Amino acid sequence: MSGQLRRVRWLIAALLICLLNSGCNPFVALYFLFLLPRPKVPAACKALEGQKVLLFTYASPTARFESPSVAQELTRRVVRHLKRNVDDIELVDLRLVEDYIDSHPDCEVTKVAEHFEATRALYIEINDFSLYERESTQLYRGRAQIHLKVYDIEKDGELVWEDCLDLVYPGVRPVPVSDVSYTAFRLKVYEYVARRIATRFFAYRPHEDFTIN
Structure with missing residues (x-):
């Protein structure tokens, strides 16, 4: 089994475990496992846009x-x-x-x-x-x-x-x-x-x- 395939299987297994855990947010797991950029914090005030x-x-x-x-x-x-x-x-x-x-x-x-x-x-x-x-x-x-x-x-x-x-x-x-x-x-x-x-x-x-x- 190639190293890349083992990594993919490990990631899938870890994600499934996380999904089964009621205290774990699957979206957070996706960001962590696949090294995606963190979601942005929305603007507290949008009153300046287009002004x-x-x-x-x-x-x-x-x-x-x-x-x-x-x-x-x-x-x-x-x-x-x-x-x-x-x-x-x-x-x-x-x-x-x-x-x-x-x-x-x-x-x-x-x-x-x-x-x-x-x-x-x-x-x-x-x-x-x-x-x-x-x-x-x-x-x-x-x-x-x-x-x-x-x-x-x-x-x-x-x-x-x-x-x-x-x-x-x-x-x-x-x-x-x-x-x-x-x-x-x-x-x-x-x-x-x-x-x-x-x-x-x-x-x-x-x-x-x-x-x-």
Whole structure:
């Protein structure tokens, strides 16, 4: 009996055993046995698909204390992910948005969206952001508390979706400061947080979150 035939029979036998086990999902077995890609996690919010979107990010004083440019850094990365992965999305130029808000600091995000004739507004509020493990200056561990809101400008700025994220990177254990430079770790945290924000709006495979490790 050839090695290939033995492997096929082994796979079939293993699958049959799994099917007979009431606690086993046969679809999971298929993915495992035949090394198929894991199924995608569906988007939590599809309200941005096919829309002209204004994205605005606000960082609290607490978040800006350790990283003054955190709003700009996350915004650029979120925009990149949305452009690549959300179907038929059009994003208002960030520079135009920043210039307009600088000259209209008290303008609500929905009114800014109306000015640019956007159909949706994505508001990202960074309530907290840090790069060090709590009560330590020798260990890195990124943390971010994010509040997301999506407004439908075509419905008079109605809030149509919101979510809160409490993120930790890396999740398993902190990183000694001797293992990586401050700049390199900060960039990894920016990318991780931005991707976790962006994947709320498009389907993705779970293992893709760990590609930056």
